[in-house]
Amino acid sequence: MSWLHIMIVMPFIFALLVPFLYKFFTPRIHTGWFVFIVPLVLFLSLLKYIPAIADGKTVHHSVPWMPSLGINYTTYMDGLGLIFGLLITGIGTLVVLYSIYYMSKHRESLHNFYVYLLLFMGAMLGVVFTDNVLVLYVFWEMTSISSFLLIAYWYQRKKSRYGAQKSMLITIFGGLAMLAGFIMLSMITETYSLREMFNQVDVITAHSLFLPAMLLILLGAFTKSAQFPFSIWLPDAMEAPTPISAYLHSATMVKAGIYLVARFTPIFGGNAEWFWTISSIGLITLLYGSINAVKQTDLKALLAYSTISQLGLIMCLLGLGSAALYFGYGDEATVYAAAILAAIFHLINHSTFKGSLFMVVGIIDHETGTRDIRKLGGLMGLMPISFTLTIIGSFAMAGLPPFNGFLSKEMFFTGVLNASQMNIFSMNTFGLLFPTIAWIASVFTFIYCMILLFKTFMGRYQPIKLEKAAHEAPLGMVISPIILASLVILIFFFPNVLSHYLLQPALIAILPIFAQSGGIDVKISAWHGWNTELFMTLGIVGLGTFMYIYLKKWSRVYGLFSQRWTLNAGYDFAIEKMERFSQGFTNRYMTGFIRDYVVYIFAVLIVMIGGSLWLFDGIAMDISNDAPISLYEGGVVVGMIIAAITVLLAKSRLTAIIAVGVLGYLVSMLFVIFRAPDLALTQLVVETVTVALFLLCFYHLPEFRKETVRMRFKLTNLIISIGVGVIVTIIALSANSTRLFEPISSYFENSYDLAGAKNIVNAILVDFRGIDTMLEIFVLCIASLGVYTLIKLRLAGRD
Amino acid sequence: METLMSFLVGILFMIGTYLILAKGLLRIILGTSIISHAVHLLILTMGGLKTGGPPLLGLKNTSYTDALPQALILTAIVINFAVTALFLVLSYRAYKLVGTDDMGQMRGNADE
Numbered sequence: 001m002s003w004l005h006i007m008i009v010m011p012f013i014f015a016l017l018v019p020f021l022y023k024f025f026t027p028r029i030h031t032g033w034f035v036f037i038v039p040l041v042l043f044l045s046l047l048k049y050i051p052a053i054a055d056g057k058t059v060h061h062s063v064p065w066m067p068s069l070g071i072n073y074t075t076y077m078d079g080l081g082l083i084f085g086l087l088i089t090g091i092g093t094l095v096v097l098y099s100i101y102y103m104s105k106h107r108e109s110l111h112n113f114y115v116y117l118l119l120f121m122g123a124m125l126g127v128v129f130t131d132n133v134l135v136l137y138v139f140w141e142m143t144s145i146s147s148f149l150l151i152a153y154w155y156q157r158k159k160s161r162y163g164a165q166k167s168m169l170i171t172i173f174g175g176l177a178m179l180a181g182f183i184m185l186s187m188i189t190e191t192y193s194l195r196e197m198f199n200q201v202d203v204i205t206a207h208s209l210f211l212p213a214m215l216l217i218l219l220g221a222f223t224k225s226a227q228f229p230f231s232i233w234l235p236d237a238m239e240a241p242t243p244i245s246a247y248l249h250s251a252t253m254v255k256a257g258i259y260l261v262a263r264f265t266p267i268f269g270g271n272a273e274w275f276w277t278i279s280s281i282g283l284i285t286l287l288y289g290s291i292n293a294v295k296q297t298d299l300k301a302l303l304a305y306s307t308i309s310q311l312g313l314i315m316c317l318l319g320l321g322s323a324a325l326y327f328g329y330g331d332e333a334t335v336y337a338a339a340i341l342a343a344i345f346h347l348i349n350h351s352t353f354k355g356s357l358f359m360v361v362g363i364i365d366h367e368t369g370t371r372d373i374r375k376l377g378g379l380m381g382l383m384p385i386s387f388t389l390t391i392i393g394s395f396a397m398a399g400l401p402p403f404n405g406f407l408s409k410e411m412f413f414t415g416v417l418n419a420s421q422m423n424i425f426s427m428n429t430f431g432l433l434f435p436t437i438a439w440i441a442s443v444f445t446f447i448y449c450m451i452l453l454f455k456t457f458m459g460r461y462q463p464i465k466l467e468k469a470a471h472e473a474p475l476g477m478v479i480s481p482i483i484l485a486s487l488v489i490l491i492f493f494f495p496n497v498l499s500h501y502l503l504q505p506a507l508i509a510i511l512p513i514f515a516q517s518g519g520i521d522v523k524i525s526a527w528h529g530w531n532t533e534l535f536m537t538l539g540i541v542g543l544g545t546f547m548y549i550y551l552k553k554w555s556r557v558y559g560l561f562s563q564r565w566t567l568n569a570g571y572d573f574a575i576e577k578m579e580r581f582s583q584g585f586t587n588r589y590m591t592g593f594i595r596d597y598v599v600y601i602f603a604v605l606i607v608m609i610g611g612s613l614w615l616f617d618g619i620a621m622d623i624s625n626d627a628p629i630s631l632y633e634g635g636v637v638v639g640m641i642i643a644a645i646t647v648l649l650a651k652s653r654l655t656a657i658i659a660v661g662v663l664g665y666l667v668s669m670l671f672v673i674f675r676a677p678d679l680a681l682t683q684l685v686v687e688t689v690t691v692a693l694f695l696l697c698f699y700h701l702p703e704f705r706k707e708t709v710r711m712r713f714k715l716t717n718l719i720i721s722i723g724v725g726v727i728v729t730i731i732a733l734s735a736n737s738t739r740l741f742e743p744i745s746s747y748f749e750n751s752y753d754l755a756g757a758k759n760i761v762n763a764i765l766v767d768f769r770g771i772d773t774m775l776e777i778f779v780l781c782i783a784s785l786g787v788y789t790l791i792k793l794r795l796a797g798r799d
Numbered sequence: 800m801e802t803l804m805s806f807l808v809g810i811l812f813m814i815g816t817y818l819i820l821a822k823g824l825l826r827i828i829l830g831t832s833i834i835s836h837a838v839h840l841l842i843l844t845m846g847g848l849k850t851g852g853p854p855l856l857g858l859k860n861t862s863y864t865d866a867l868p869q870a871l872i873l874t875a876i877v878i879n880f881a882v883t884a885l886f887l888v889l890s891y892r893a894y895k896l897v898g899t900d901d902m903g904q905m906r907g908n909a910d911e
Contacts, residue, residue, distance in 0.1 A: 592906040595820055602816060627800040627849040637807050644814045647829055660829055667836050674843060675853040675864040679872055686880045690832070697887050700894065717820040725813025732805035732841060743846070745865045752856050760854035760863065764870035776874050783881035787888045 002061035004075040004129055007042055011122030014038050015115045022111035031110040032100035039092035039121060046085050053082050054501045056508065056515070060131060060195070070192055076131035079505025083344060084128040084252075084259055086502075087351050091251045092121050094480035098359050099243035101477040102366060113153060113241070120146035124252055128259055132192045133182040140178065140220070143253050144171040150248060151240040163236035166571070170223050170233045178220025178260075184213035185267075198266050198512065205271065214268050217260065218277055225257025227315060228285040231308045232567045238300040242362030245300060250307050250354040258311065258347060261318050262510050265340075269511075270325030279319030279419070283437050285312025290444035294451065295558045299361045299371040302448055303354070306397065309445060310350050313438075317343035317412060320419045320434075321511070329513045335418050337511055341499075342411035344506045348498065349396065349404040349491060356484035357393040357452070360386050363477055364456065369467025373451065378461030383472050385482075387457045392485040398449035398544075399442065399537065404491035406537075412438065413533040439536055446544030447551070454548075599720055606723040609731070619730055622737035633673055640666045653698060661691040678761045804844040811837035824890045824900040828883065835879045839872045 014035070022031045049059065062074040077085070096117070103110060123146060126139030144167075152164035186192050188207045189200045197204070204210055221227075226234040237249050248254070261278060268274040289309025296302040321340030324333040363386050364379070365371045380387045392403060399409030416438045420431035463469060472478075491498055508515050547554065589600075613619055643663040650656035664687030671680040748760050748768060757763035765773050811833055818830025846869075851862030854869065894900050 594902050594905075595822070598819060621802075623802050626802055627847075629800050629803055633800065634803070637803060640807060641810055644811055644833055647833065648814050648817060653825055656825075656829055660832055663833065663836060667840065670840065671843075674848055675851070676843070676869045676872075677853055677855070679843075679869055679876070682873055682876050686876055690880060690883055693884055693887055697891050700891050717817055720820065721813045721816035724816040725809040728812040728837075728841070729805050729809030732808055732844065733802065735845060736801050736805065743865055743867070745846075745863075745867045748854075748866050749856070749863060758856040760856065760866040761869045761873065764866055765873060769870065772870075772874050776877050779878050780881045783885045786885045790885075790888045790892045793892075 001063060002059075002075065003045070004059060004061055004077060005063060005073070007045065008075065008122055008125045008129060010042065011038055011118040011125070015118035015122070018114045018118065019111045022114075026110070027105050030100050030105045031114055032096055032103070035114045035118065036093065036096045036100070038118065039089045039096060042125070043086065043089035043093055046082065046089055049077065049082060050501050053077070053079050053505045056505065065135070071134050072132060072192075073135050074131035074193060075129045076195060077129055078509040079502065079507070080259070080262055080344075080509040081128045083348065083502050083506050084255070085125060087255070087348065088121060088124045088128070088252050091247060091351060091355050091484075094355070094483060095243045095247040098246070098362070098477060098480040099241070101474055102243055102362055103241065113150075116146050116149045116153070117244070117247075120150065120248060120253070124256065127256055131194050133186065133194060133197075134192050136194075137175070137179050137182055140224075140256065141172070141175050143256060144168065144175055144224075147171070147237070147248050147253055150244045151237050153241055153244070154239070157239065159236075160239040163233070163239040167233035167237050169575075170230055174220040174223025174230065177216045177223075181213045181216030181218075181220065184209045184216070188213070194263065201267055204267055210268075211273060214271075214274060215277070217264060217268075221257035221260040222281060223257070224260070225254050225311050225315065226285075226308050227257070227281050227312060228288050228308075229567050231285060231289065232571055234308055235301050235304040238298070238304050242300070242358060242365065245303075246355050246358030246362070249304065250358055251351040254307060254311055255314075255347060255351070258314050258318065258343075261315065262340075262343070262506075265318065265322050265325070265510050266512050269322035275319055275322055275326075277319070278322065279316050279434070282312045282314070282316030282319055283434065283441075285309065286316060286441045287437055287444075288312070290441045290448065293448040294444055295555065296448075297373045299364065299373060299376075299452065299456070300358075302373075302452060303358055303361060306445070306448060307350075307354060309441065310346070310354070310397070313412060313441075314343050314346055314350070316434075316438075317346065317415050318510075320415050323419070323422060324511055325513065333511075333513060336415075336422075337507060337514065338411065339415035339418070340510050341503055341507055342408055342415050344503050344510075345411060345495075345498075346405075346408035348502070349408045349488070352484045352487045352491070353393045353396040353403070353405060356389055356481040356488070357397070359477075359481040359484070360389045360393065363473040363481075366477070367468065367471060367473055370465070373455045375462060375465040376456045377459035378457070380457040382461070383457075385472060385478050389478070389481045389485050390453050390457065392488050393481075394449040394453045396488045398446045399540070402492050403488050404495070405488075407492060407495055409442065410533045410537065413536050417532060435536075439540065442536075442540045443544050443547065446540050447548050450544065450548045451551075599716065602720050602724055606720070606727055610723070610727050613727075613730060613734070618734055620734045620737040625739075633670075636666055636669050636673070640670075657691060657694045657698060660694070661687060664690065676761075678759070800848050801844055804840060804848065808837045808841045808844065811840070822902050824894070824902065827902070828886055828890060831886070832883060835875075835883075839875060842868050842872050842875070 018031060018035065021034045025031065025034075052059075059077040060074060062072050065071050065073040096114075099113070099117075103113060120143060123139045123142035127136060127143060130136040130139060148164050148168040151167055152160045154160045182192075185197060185204065188204050188209055189197050191197060191200075204213075223230040234249060234254065238245055240249065265274075286309050289305045289307070289312055293302050293305035293309060296305060317339045321336050321338075321343060324336035324340065327333040327336070361371060364376065364383070367383065368376065368379070370376065396403035396405035399405045413435070416434040419434050422431060589596075640663055643659045643666060646659035647656050647663070650659060664683065668680045668683035668687065671677075671683055748764055751757045751760045751763035751767070755763045755767040757767065815830045815832075815834035815837060818826045818833065821827060821830070846865040846867065849864070851864050852858055852860030854863045854866035890900070893905070897905060899905065
């Protein structure tokens with residue numbers, strides 16, 4: 001166990017303690033204060049690693065888990081993992097602090113809340129610090145499960161349960177696909193270790209499973225990161241408490257997919273399939289999210305769509321940047337590597353401003369009782385701190401100076417502009433689409449940022465529509481968003497500190513070709529002259545302002561698209577149809593009639609045995625070894641057939657019972673003919689008793705009813721029974737004709753010497769194979785007990 | 800003889816199956832009874848018929864009929880008897896409780 005292992009395990013262990021702390025200290029101390037220590041300690045200890053990682057070192061430790069299967073719990077930390085670790089623990093600290101003031105210690109079941117939260121934190125740390133793909137998968141699913149639990153935290157609400165179920169279905173679907181991809185990769189490379197896979201890139205690229213493995217892993221990443229068309233779960237996940245939305249659904253969990261794509265870029269990057277899938281899906285998601293965000297009236301839904309859109313942006317950049325691996329180390333690679341750098345940079349920026357925006361929305365919700373834009377307005381004077389925080393957050397999101405979003409947005413434009421000039425992967429055909437779509441999406445981003453800011457804080461204050469009189473939040477609640485907002489500004493003014501210590505090591509982790517040169521030296525600066533990117537930003541501000549002013553006029557366009565054609569409606573439709581179909585299918589064959597099931601069983605018997613006899617040429621007929629037939633024996637056989645047919649055709653039950661008795665006596669006659677005296681005796685006695693039993697029940701059982709059934713029904717029965725009869729006859733004949741070896745019964749002829757018995761059959765029953773007889777006695781005992789119980793049993797209120 | 804017995808077993812199986820597919824409970828029991836007879840005869844036939852005297856050493860025959868199938872059948876007869884007895888009482892009990900012997904009506908419960 002290394003310190004890294006302990007860091008991952010710590011939240012889990014602490015989660016065990018939370019219920020006790022809750023029980024002993026509520027309501028004196030808010031449970032959150034105890035939980036607060038965990039992410040804080042983790043964050044501070046992660047800070048310690050920064051200098052070493054910045055020097056290009058990596059940390060890895062291994063603990064055997066299932067060594068016989070080659071599955072070891074190996075932790076691994078490089079620049080990429082470190083950034084995610086810092087985000088998880090850092091924002092985790094702030095979210096816990098915020099939740100202490102947000103979640104009431106009197107009304108909420110805080111122990112559940114913090115146990116789930118800690119589970120999530122540990123799982124997420126496990127995802128980013130794991131080297132073994134199967135262990136990574138385990139932690140990945142744990143994030144899905146803890147997210148499910150957190151979304152349904154207010155499980156009394158129907159919408160919470162719906163959102164939780166939806167996110168669970170979609171992310172687990174992707175997770176399972178990802179597992180399949182991991183297994184394929186480990187089949188190709190014969191290792192579960194990521195670092196060892198990085199050394200076998202050539203083998204993987206040449207293998208036929210390359211494409212399936214890539215697509216399956218991407219499915220996992222896309223579902224988790226809410227990429228198009230799997231983005232539908234994220235807006236519904238907004239039913240979670242706001243600290244959770246801020247933490248899971250904006251800053252950390254949805255970036256697990258981003259992490260996965262970045263982590264696997266060294267393996268899959270530099271290929272046209274990877275490049276196109278990621279960059280185009282990212283671009284579509286960017287546009288889809290930003291357009292949909294504008295029409296939302298719920299603040300959290302707006303932020304959810306904006307998260308989708310920004311995740312698409314990061315994903316797109318990762319796709320574009322992966323082209324660097326195509327070129328190998330050189331000037332061209334450096335140009336595209338800048339896109340990767342922009343992706344990581346924006347990842348950090350997004351976590352800061354989106355986290356703070358969610359917290360501010362939570363404050364508004366907490367202090368006014370609503371998140372509906374139509375009810376809010378004029379809060380600027382009443383909530384000045386929240387107003388300032390929203391300005392910072394939304395301007396950063398819109399990509400305006402002097403906030404960090406501006407820098408990453410400019411870098412994004414640089415990335416798409418470079419990509420449009422690329423002449424690999426047939427980019428020359430579609431290249432211009434990238435900057436165009438990116439620019440349009442940015443205009444919409446600008447519009448919804450302005451909606452978020454102005455519709456909430458400007459305009460008329462409408463106290464009648466609000467549940468409570470609006471006022472500023474308590475100090476404790478605004479600490480976390482203030483810290484995040486200060487980071488937004490700090491990063492703008494000192495981006496190169498971040499770049500040197502965090503972005504460069506992460507870049508080397510994603511693009512190992514830069515490992516020797518120690519990364520690329522990109523100076524992030526706020527001002528770089530009058531270039532195309534700046535003009536694009538100016539255009540965004542111009543058009544965005546114009547469109548925001550005339551929002552009422554053109555937003556009616558959204559009404560043109562019917563609600564029936566949304567992705568959500570499609571999802572609901574598909575779920576409903578699948579349930580209906582499987583229910584209908586099950587009802588169709590699970591009829592509840594014994595007869596039908598017996599028909600299935602017999603049909604399978606006929607088809608399987610008949611088919612295999614046919615296929616393997618098992619049918620044989622050889623009558624040369626047959627014993628001769630005397631007239632007397634023939635007569636008995638004919639009598640048996642007549643008796644059986646009588647049972648079949650009997651109109652009254654008495655006839656049928658007597659015919660069965662006749663059949664039984666004729667069987668014992670056959671036993672006499674075939675030299676089986678013991679059998680004949682037993683059969684006679686048993687048949688007599690059985691018939692007596694039948695006659696006893698006869699008095700109580702109803703008269704034979706006429707089998708009034710349709711002809712078709714009888715025809716099926718006839719076909720099935722003839723089939724069974726024919727199959728049994730064929731088996732009997734074939735088995736009789738092909739005797740493979742001599743019977744072992746000559747051994748039993750020594751029964752006098754071995755067992756002192758002259759009756760061989762009895763010697764077998766009690767001596768050679770005595771256990772059979774013992775168990776047969778048990779059967780008789782149990783049956784008689786059963787009969788006794790059934791007769792004596794009197795159920796209350798029945799008879 | 801073995802060939803004849805094979806056909807007999809087949810016919811008994813056919814009639815038994817047809818009875819099992821019927822709706823009345825008594826017919827189903829009769830069907831299982833016929834099938835069990837068929838199975839016993841099948842086992843006996845497969846051991847070879849009339850290959851010697853009865854398996855009693857006191858008779859001083861030169862060869863004996865295979866004794867092993869006879870022991871197996873003896874066990875099967877007793878087990879079959881136990882099951883049939885239980886089945887009969889069960890059907891009596893079910894008829895008392897449900898008021899019908901029609902398998903088409905003995906179906907599911909109110910909770911389904």
